[in-house]
Amino acid sequence: MALPLGLSIAVRHLVHRRRQTLTSLVGVSLGVAFFIGIASMMQGFQRDFVNRIIDVAPHITIKDEYRLAPVQPVEAAYPGAVVELRGIKPKEEVRGLRGARAIIDALEEMPGLKVAPTLSGNILLRFGSRDISANVTGIVPDRERLVTKLEKDLIAGSLQSLYTAANGIIIGEGIALKAGIGLDDMVSVVSPEGVVMRMKVVGIFRSGLTLMDNFDTYALMKKAQVLQNRPNVINRIRIRLDDVEQAADLAKTIEARFGYRSESWQEQSSNVLGIFVIQNAIMYSTVGAILIVACFGIFNVISTVVYEKTKDIGILKSMGFRETDIRRIFVYQGLMVGIIGMLLGWALGYGLVEFMGTLDFKMEGFVRAQGFILYRTPKHYVISGAMALVASTFAAWLPARRASRMKPVDIVRGAA
Amino acid sequence: MTAPVLEARALTRELPGLVPVTLVRDINMVVEPGEFVAITGPSGSGKSSLLYLLGLLDTPTGGEVLVDGNATAGLSENQLADLRLARFGFVFQFHFLLPEFSARANVEIPMRRLRALGAKEIRARAEWLLDALGLADHADKLPEQMSGGQRQRVAIARALANDPGVILADEPTGNLDSKSAEVVFTMFRHLAREQNRAVVVVTHDTDLAATADRRIHLVDGSLA
Ligand SMILES: Nc1ncnc2c1ncn2[C@@H]1O[C@H](COP(=O)(O)OP(=O)(O)OP(=O)(O)O)[C@@H](O)[C@H]1O
Ligand SMILES: [Mg+2]
Numbered sequence: 001m002a003l004p005l006g007l008s009i010a011v012r013h014l015v016h017r018r019r020q021t022l023t024s025l026v027g028v029s030l031g032v033a034f035f036i037g038i039a040s041m042m043q044g045f046q047r048d049f050v051n052r053i054i055d056v057a058p059h060i061t062i063k064d065e066y067r068l069a070p071v072q073p074v075e076a077a078y079p080g081a082v083v084e085l086r087g088i089k090p091k092e093e094v095r096g097l098r099g100a101r102a103i104i105d106a107l108e109e110m111p112g113l114k115v116a117p118t119l120s121g122n123i124l125l126r127f128g129s130r131d132i133s134a135n136v137t138g139i140v141p142d143r144e145r146l147v148t149k150l151e152k153d154l155i156a157g158s159l160q161s162l163y164t165a166a167n168g169i170i171i172g173e174g175i176a177l178k179a180g181i182g183l184d185d186m187v188s189v190v191s192p193e194g195v196v197m198r199m200k201v202v203g204i205f206r207s208g209l210t211l212m213d214n215f216d217t218y219a220l221m222k223k224a225q226v227l228q229n230r231p232n233v234i235n236r237i238r239i240r241l242d243d244v245e246q247a248a249d250l251a252k253t254i255e256a257r258f259g260y261r262s263e264s265w266q267e268q269s270s271n272v273l274g275i276f277v278i279q280n281a282i283m284y285s286t287v288g289a290i291l292i293v294a295c296f297g298i299f300n301v302i303s304t305v306v307y308e309k310t311k312d313i314g315i316l317k318s319m320g321f322r323e324t325d326i327r328r329i330f331v332y333q334g335l336m337v338g339i340i341g342m343l344l345g346w347a348l349g350y351g352l353v354e355f356m357g358t359l360d361f362k363m364e365g366f367v368r369a370q371g372f373i374l375y376r377t378p379k380h381y382v383i384s385g386a387m388a389l390v391a392s393t394f395a396a397w398l399p400a401r402r403a404s405r406m407k408p409v410d411i412v413r414g415a416a
Numbered sequence: 417m418t419a420p421v422l423e424a425r426a427l428t429r430e431l432p433g434l435v436p437v438t439l440v441r442d443i444n445m446v447v448e449p450g451e452f453v454a455i456t457g458p459s460g461s462g463k464s465s466l467l468y469l470l471g472l473l474d475t476p477t478g479g480e481v482l483v484d485g486n487a488t489a490g491l492s493e494n495q496l497a498d499l500r501l502a503r504f505g506f507v508f509q510f511h512f513l514l515p516e517f518s519a520r521a522n523v524e525i526p527m528r529r530l531r532a533l534g535a536k537e538i539r540a541r542a543e544w545l546l547d548a549l550g551l552a553d554h555a556d557k558l559p560e561q562m563s564g565g566q567r568q569r570v571a572i573a574r575a576l577a578n579d580p581g582v583i584l585a586d587e588p589t590g591n592l593d594s595k596s597a598e599v600v601f602t603m604f605r606h607l608a609r610e611q612n613r614a615v616v617v618v619t620h621d622t623d624l625a626a627t628a629d630r631r632i633h634l635v636d637g638s639l640a
Contacts, residue, residue: 005528009514012514012516015516016516311512312512312514315508318473318500318506319500319501319529320497320502320504320529321497322493322494322498323493323494323497325529408473409474412508413464
């Protein structure tokens with residue numbers, strides 16, 4: 001009896017329609033629980049992926065490419081004129097990044113970043129009868145250390161032994177497994193230039209990013225230059241930032257200053273990040289659909305209650321209840337279903353996430369993972385709760401408004 | 417001279433339509449405090465319609481209703497609701513009790529809406545009213561657990577909850593046997609004479625109507 005009047009009437013209405021109320025409760029709580037479960041799974045995966053990228057890959061890569069085709073003399077002479085040249089390709093640089101030394105020096109002047117030059121190119125790795133195409137990156141180990149986590153990702157061998165071995169190469173775990181290559185094995189490396197080199201595997205790394213583990217290898221810069229037959233050429237400058245958030249802006253600045261195409265980590269992984277956007281859209285629309293169905297349930301229950309309680313509405317209004325008093329009674333009912341559904345959904349969602357946490361399996365997609373990577377955050381509870389409350393209030397609003405507008409005289413006259 | 421509690425001036429109610437229906441036509445009447453008025457007339461003569469107009473449940477198409485000497489024509493829906501809450505008590509032929517609430521809780525509802533009394537006083541007054549109507553032992557019963565006469569008395573107790581100046585009743589004894597009907601009418605007479613309320617009761621029981629201070633007879637929506 002301590003409840004406010006409108007609320008106590010609302011409670012009794014719902015209690016008297018127990019089964020229907022339960023059905024819509026189940027709808028709301030499933031919507032909330034699924035959201036929490038799916039969101040924590042997908043965001044867990046996405047955040048893990050982004051973290052690994054940030055951890056493993058350079059934050060900015062300067063390439064020996066240009067984004068646009070060079071301005072042709074005719075366009076320069078007649079800017080904005082009706083002249084169109086087709087089929088012009090961006091310039092290709094056989095000589096790699098020109099003035100790389102100067103660029104590196106200039107970059108090192110900037111605070112908060114580390115720079116490492118590399119030369120990357122394609123190779124064919126031959127071990128026994130197996131041929132594996134891979135990417136070789138010529139590095140300077142002392143600089144590489146500062147820019148990527150390659151050294152920490154080594155599961156066998158060491159970065160330092162690149163210096164000591166005659167022709168050392170570090171390969172990804174994926175390649176090692178595919179070809180059955182072990183540490184200290186000798187492999188033949190063939191480049192598109194036709195250079196063949198016997199190399200010794202001095203390290204095997206596991207980054208967790210499938211693409212890297214299956215395709216990347218590392219050698220000393222000098223060896224890579226020999227393999228590619230490009231002495232003294234550098235075609236990538238890789239940068240690691242103290243503050244990852246700066247990557248996109250800084251990449252633009254660098255590109256504007258030096259002219260070479262500079263990609264932030266976001267741009268380099270834009271295909272995967274784009275998939276995430278689609279994944280999230282699918283998640284939101286799935287949960288949205290569940291909640292809409294739940295809304296129909298709530299709408300249905302409250303419409304039924306309004307219909308059945310027409311006489312009560314009539315007497316309450318003739319007694320002196322205002323429109324807002326009546327509306328409140330029925331909005332409360334939607335809100336109660338929303339709140340209880342939300343709480344049940346939270347509990348269910350929490351259980352779901354914890355259950356998924358106990359599952360153990362191997363997964364290899366963009367990243368290699370053991371079981372679900374789950375991201376637990378109050379945000380998911382807040383978002384799902386807000387959606388449930390808004391949806392259930394909205395579903396109750398329409399019948400509530402209809403109830404509040406009934407004329408008492410019509411009801412009393414009709415019932416007498 | 418104080419203003420009458422209830423006054424109708426040239427009160428008319430037409431239902432619009434292809435063939436307009438006149439429910440009530442040009443009614444002039446005054447009800448003073450302490451008066452017990454019976455409205456009689458054949459079925460379909462407009463008795464209920466007149467009562468709804470007097471109780472501010474319906475809006476007249478012509479003329480006006482004055483409550484305590486004040487015009488009601490310009491009042492908003494909310495103001496009308498507030499006026500009904502504080503000044504009127506309704507009893508209908510059908511009891512209209514909320515089925516999920518006990519007798520006492522039903523009587524408490526108008527008081528809880530008005531919020532003039534605290535929770536304890538509201539409960540005490542509800543019990544006192546039920547006791548006065550001989551229902552002390554039935555306070556905790558649900559409407560479905562009571563007889564028709566008992567329910568109607570709960571409805572009367574509820575109509576009295578906010579101590580209204582005007583009681584409007586539409587065939588309150590229509591579903592009761594003659595003995596219960598007699599009790600209810602005695603009750604109304606008492607409310608008027610002893611408690612100085614204005615009581616207007618629609619009935620087609622001429623014997624009971626004869627016990628009222630005044631009878632208003634309607635024929636085809638007009639005073640006869
Ligand atoms: N919605 C409506 N549409 C058309 N006619 C109506 C409507 N409501 C009432 N009427 C008519 O208005 C007239 C007056 O009705 P009202 O209910 O006031 O009569 P009453 O005197 O209370 O009758 P009863 O003694 O049977 O209760 C009746 O002839 C009725 O048929
Ligand atoms: Mg009638």
